[in-house]
Amino acid sequence: MHPDLSSHLHTEECNILIRKLLQCHKDNPFKKFTGVCNQEDTDLRSCLNREYHQRLEANKMKTNERRRRMGLVEQL
Secondary structure: OOOOOOHHHOOHHHHHHHHHHHHHHHHOOOHHHHOOOHHHHHHHHHHHHHHHHHHHHHHHHHHHHHHHHHOOOOOO
């Protein structure tokens, strides 16, 4: 199960992979169940995972900066 695949939520790289997967599913309505689109799915999952970790790291940096400004974390 993928997260929301709306184009405005993802990078252009992932949007290309989303379109490839959806096109594969459209071209192979029954074969998609036998693994014809597995490579496209794997590529998309990898891209979505990279996006997730990039957002996670960015949020950590924002949180640390906010905590530092509030004086909740000692400066190194």
